[in-house]
Amino acid sequence: MKNFILTLLLCMWGCLCGAQKLISDQAVTAQQQRMVFKQWDRDKFSPRPGFLGLNPYYLMTWALHPNYPKTDLRPLGPQGPQTQRIGLALAMASAEQQYKLHSDTLKSEALKKASGYSGLLSDLDPLWQLYYKREFSPLLLAEKNSLDGLSEKERQYLVSSGVYQWYREEQQSLLERLNITRKTTLQRGERLLAYQRLLSEYRALEGTWSAKKRHVWKHISIRQRSKAIEQRAEGMSPRTRSDIEIADRILKHSKL
Known part of the structure; x- marks a missing residue:
């Protein structure tokens, strides 16, 4: 019985004596709140100064740190380190975006200039597509025979x-120069001037070739007449005589 009573008393005493006690300090709570998200309010610092600042608890707490309540130490405050870091990060992101836009602009401008210089994209030039390609098409394609429309004698004479042969060599030379101009890296203006010079030479060559084809029959007639005259002259020339015939003729006409 005595043991039971002692055990019961010990249990009751254990229930009344807690191992931990919850402490609610308003100053600590206010400090935690203002360091995280709430406003840095000097009026919420406790303990208060009291009458004439003579509160001993205030002096024990803030006497060694008089500027602490006046200085906003929140990381996310208006001048806090985290706010400055975020602002600096945003400024760097904005500067990076501006640099990226500037570099993209330089890239696009460089590509435009390169497309104007590069011979790989010369066929995309609007002036080539609209004018020079059509003018040089007989030279580039060479589908039509240059001797078409001529008789057999005229072809043989040419x-x-x-x-x-001279016409084909000149035509091939112009074609090679045109391909080199198209594939070489040049400024657009220089390339167009080269196109114009080659076009002038090509038109002059075609004009000369057309003139030769028009007058080819006259040359054939002149050649035929010259051959006939040569043959007639050969028929009218005196026949060569031997020495014996010449001696017999002299003796025949002599008075001896």
């Missing part, structure tokens, strides 16, 4: 006289 080939045998070397006129056709």
Whole structure:
């Protein structure tokens, strides 16, 4: 019985004596709140100064740190380190975006200039597509035979006289120069001037070739007449005589 009573008393005493006690300090709570999210309010610092600032608890707490209540130490305050870091990060992001836009602008301008210089994109030039490609198409395609529309004698004369070979060599030379101009890296203005010079030479060559084809029959007639005159002259020339015939003729006409 005695043991039971002692055990009961010990249990009751254990229930009344807690191992931990919840402490609610208003100053600590206010400090935690203002350091995280709330306004830095000097009126919420406790303990208060009291009458004439003679509160001993206030002196024990804030006497060694008189500027602490006056200085906003919140990380996310108006001048807090986290606010400055976020502002600096935003400023750096804005500057980076501006640099990126500037670099993209430089890139696009460089690509435009490169497209104007590069020979790989010369066929995309509007002036080439609208004018020069059409003018140089007979030279580039070479689908039509240059001797079409001529008779067999006229063709033979142009080939045998070397006129056709000369025309083909000049045409091939112009074609090679045109391809080099199209593929070489040049300024657009220089490329267009080269196109114009080649076009002038090509038109002059075509004009010369057309004139030779128009007058080819006259050259054939002149050649035929010259051959006929040569043959007639050969028929009218005196026949060569031997020495014996000449001696017999002299003796025959002599008075001896």
